[in-house]
Amino acid sequence: MDSVRFDEAPRIASTKIIVAGGFGVGKTTLVGAVSEIVPLRTEALVTTESVGIDDMDSTPDKATTTVAMDFGRITLSNDLVLYLFGTPGQRRFWFMWDDLIRGAVDAIVIVDTGRLEDSFSVVDYFEAKKLPFIVAINEFDGGQRYTPDQIREALAISPGIPIMTIDARERESAKHALIRVAEFALEQLTATSRIESA
Ligand SMILES: Nc1nc2c(ncn2[C@@H]2O[C@H](COP(=O)(O)OP(=O)(O)OP(=O)(O)O)[C@@H](O)[C@H]2O)c(=O)[nH]1
Numbered sequence: 487m488d489s490v491r492f493d494e495a496p497r498i499a500s501t502k503i504i505v506a507g508g509f510g511v512g513k514t515t516l517v518g519a520v521s522e523i524v525p526l527r528t529e530a531l532v533t534t535e536s537v538g539i540d541d542m543d544s545t546p547d548k549a550t551t552t553v554a555m556d557f558g559r560i561t562l563s564n565d566l567v568l569y570l571f572g573t574p575g576q577r578r579f580w581f582m583w584d585d586l587i588r589g590a591v592d593a594i595v596i597v598d599t600g601r602l603e604d605s606f607s608v609v610d611y612f613e614a615k616k617l618p619f620i621v622a623i624n625e626f627d628g629g630q631r632y633t634p635d636q637i638r639e640a641l642a643i644s645p646g647i648p649i650m651t652i653d654a655r656e657r658e659s660a661k662h663a664l665i666r667v668a669e670f671a672l673e674q675l676t677a678t679s680r681i682e683s684a
């Protein structure tokens with residue numbers, strides 16, 4: 487029998503990525519679009535509990551909402567696997583975010599330009615937690631289009647944070663965003679180790 491030489495075994499890095507954003511911005515949609523395993527979902531019917539708290543007028547057809555988390559996995563290359571954790575978007579479930587982000591290296595904050603005001607607190611949250619993030623503008627059909635520069639100005643996002651436009655329903659588009667998150671995570675790690683070794 488051939489023995490396995492450990493120095494020849496492939497080294498696979500796995501990384502935890504948070505998919506965050508306000509109510510109904512497309513988090514569950516994105517995880518479902520890219521995951522290579524059947525995503526774990528915790529959807530429940532939308533109830534009247536959120537009326538007046540979460541803006542439900544922009545998504546009148548949305549019948550369910552995430553009540554705990556989404557979980558999916560995507561292999562970006564032979565040696566890099568991302569584990570995706572989608573947060574619940576309704577305000578009353580935000581207390582779970584602190585547990586969900588534990589051990590994560592990076593996040594993708596999805597923004598719906600029709601409800602930009604919901605995104606301020608999401609951006610604030612990740613800044614306060616010092617968890618690096620990129621911003622993905624989910625272009626809903628018929629929605630107002632803004633450039634990444636306009637969104638950067640509107641949400642006061644620092645120049646170093648990548649902002650891109652996506653269609654959360656499209657696998658290639660969502661995958662492209664996750665590649666950017668992984669690159670950004672690597673850039674952050676490299677920058678940190680440079681500071682530490684200085
Ligand atoms: N037109 C359009 N619709 C989208 C897009 N992404 C998501 N949707 C729709 O928008 C709705 C919201 O999607 P979800 O993925 O459930 O949103 P979520 O952020 O997980 O919502 P919560 O978990 O409730 O916060 C669904 O009806 C999707 O089909 C998009 O890029 N374009």
Ligand SMILES: [Mg+2]
Pocket residue numbers: 513514515551552556572573574575
């Ligand atoms: Mg969801």
